[in-house]
Amino acid sequence: MDQNNPEQNELPEIPEKTPGFRAYLSKPVAIAALTVALAASICLIIALMVSDSPDKNASLQVAETEAVAASPAPLYEEPMEDDIDDKVKLIDLSLINTLKAAKISMSDLRLEDVSLKKHQGHDYHFQQLSFPVSGDKKKFIANVQKALESTALNASMHEVAADSWIISINGVPTHKFSILTPKVKAQKPAPVKLDPNAPKIAIIIDDMGEDLRLAKGLAALDAKITFSIWPNSSHAKKTIAIARNSGNEIMIHLPMEPKGYPKINPGKDALLINMDAESIREKTLVAIAKVPGATGLNNHMGSRFTEFYTGMKVVMNQLNKRHLFFLDSRTTPKSAGRKAAAKAGVTFYERNIFLDNVKDVGAIKYQLSKTAKIARKRGQAIAIGHPNHETLKAIRQWVAENRGKIRVVPVSSLRPKI
CATH class of the missing domain: 3.20.20.370 (Glycoside hydrolase/deacetylase)
Incomplete structure (x- = not known):
């Protein structure tokens, strides 16, 4: 249904004055069919009334759930063969999902550094991360390893120092992450400081x-x-x-x-x-x-x-x-x-x-x-x-x-x- 076309939102009228309509109603099958049609029409009217109800945040909510497109969904970007940075992003996602599963807040994830590197002519971003893990560290690391294996990217992980690991794709280091000791959070969040010289x-x-x-x-x-x-x-x-x-x-x-x-x-x-x-x-x-x-x-x-x-x-x-x-x-x-x-x-x-x-x-x-x-x-x-x-x-x-x-x-x- 095109919501921009009011004609498509109108319900069909029942032709009460059409010749032969009373005779049509005299048939039991016809009455049953009409009853179903009327019930469907009532449901559609209710749905339209609900969809038209005012909501001060409606424009933003609709923007996240509906699309008005006159043509099929286009291909946004061409696939890049052997693009290591695309593979890096899949590792990013596997790490994020592992953190979420361990109930580690994304606000506790610290991106310590990002460095642009090259591999076989392709740019990629080497990242250094840190985050707290309050539970069993061995179990968490095992879950990270399992998530990496699920990416099917030939990703590996090895410990380089106490509580610090390197992740590699086909032997190329792409991530370094460190596990921090959890800190007791302050009762009140620090006030936002506006930096006029912010990047x-x-x-x-x-x-x-x-x-x-x-x-x-x-x-x-x-x-x-x-x-x-x-x-x-x-x-x-x-x-x-x-x-x-x-x-x-x-x-x-x-x-x-x-x-x-x-x-x-x-x-x-x-x-x-x-x-x-x-x-x-x-x-x-x-x-x-x-x-x-x-x-x-x-x-x-x-x-x-x-x-x-x-x-x-x-x-x-x-x-x-x-x-x-x-x-x-x-x-x-x-x-x-x-x-x-x-x-x-x-x-x-x-x-x-x-x-x-x-x-x-x-x-x-x-x-x-x-x-x-x-x-x-x-x-x-x-x-x-x-x-x-x-x-x-x-x-x-x-x-x-x-x-x-x-x-x-x-x-x-x-x-x-x-």
């Missing part, structure tokens, strides 16, 4: 333009999320209006060819490496025209096209003429985005973290904590998420828990990547 993060939500209720939920957050909008999305104009009215930055999310093309389809009007310069120029300009008010552009998929320096130069020349920045989503470590942007004089940014490859609220909040840790080390960081309800819920919770400690800002207010 900045930008949170971009890609693939916007299909789910209006989720767009409204993101716009209602106590943080300025950047909307990256598909030019050909079903509700691009309405999504642009929602972002403008709420003061959220707008970007263009331009489809580009992935390495799995054509099996993996980036969508209509994507930039392809077999296109000539004029075709690339025209498609780029059409995309820009469909998202008025945008301050920049980032790639949707594009692991193959962003490595295509000649094509990327054409894109950058158009961005330069219209004073738009380019944010590289970094779907390949061999992207030519930075080189092409520098050649064309385009302001360049680069994604640090993907938030929701694992669609779990706890895992997404943990990815946000990684982003914040990177920002504290470098002064700023950029995270990219996608329009799903777990991401909306995670951002809402994380922003509330970290108020005053971090600033969520538009991408354009960050220092460009040099």
Whole structure:
């Protein structure tokens, strides 16, 4: 049922004045059928009345439970072969689930450090964690080992010091965690201190333009999320209006060819490496025209096209003429985005973290904590998420828990990547 179409919400009228209706009612089977139909109609009326009841939080609650999409759910990101950081996120989730099962609060989980490392040309984040365990430590470690085995990632764990372990994937160290002695919590929580010099993060939500209720939920957050909008999305104009009215930055999310093309389809009007310069120029300009008010552009998929320096130069020349920045989503470590942007004089940014490859609220909040840790080390960081309800819920919770400690800002207010 399309809730935006009032005609579909109307109940059919019973044709009491139709000739032969009384004769129809004289038949026992017909009476039984009509009774069932009337009962169903009454139930539908009650359901509609309940669904229309006022609720001051309705817009946010609906945003987490319903979607208004005119087309089937799109493929948000191309699968990345042998991407170790995706495997790291699965280990993150297994650790989070083990902590939850041990009734260890996520507020007690401390992300001590995050370091960017490389393995076979792929970036990944080595993390150092600590948390208290009040119960049987041996049992907890056994549960961690069991959870790692369930990931089927060839993950191993070994103790490197007292109460300190290293987790590796295929022999590559990815996590170090330490078990702390539980502390007695203070009776009153410490007051929130607003830090005017708190580090900045930008949170971009890609693939916007299909789910209006989720767009409204993101716009209602106590943080300025950047909307990256598909030019050909079903509700691009309405999504642009929602972002403008709420003061959220707008970007263009331009489809580009992935390495799995054509099996993996980036969508209509994507930039392809077999296109000539004029075709690339025209498609780029059409995309820009469909998202008025945008301050920049980032790639949707594009692991193959962003490595295509000649094509990327054409894109950058158009961005330069219209004073738009380019944010590289970094779907390949061999992207030519930075080189092409520098050649064309385009302001360049680069994604640090993907938030929701694992669609779990706890895992997404943990990815946000990684982003914040990177920002504290470098002064700023950029995270990219996608329009799903777990991401909306995670951002809402994380922003509330970290108020005053971090600033969520538009991408354009960050220092460009040099």
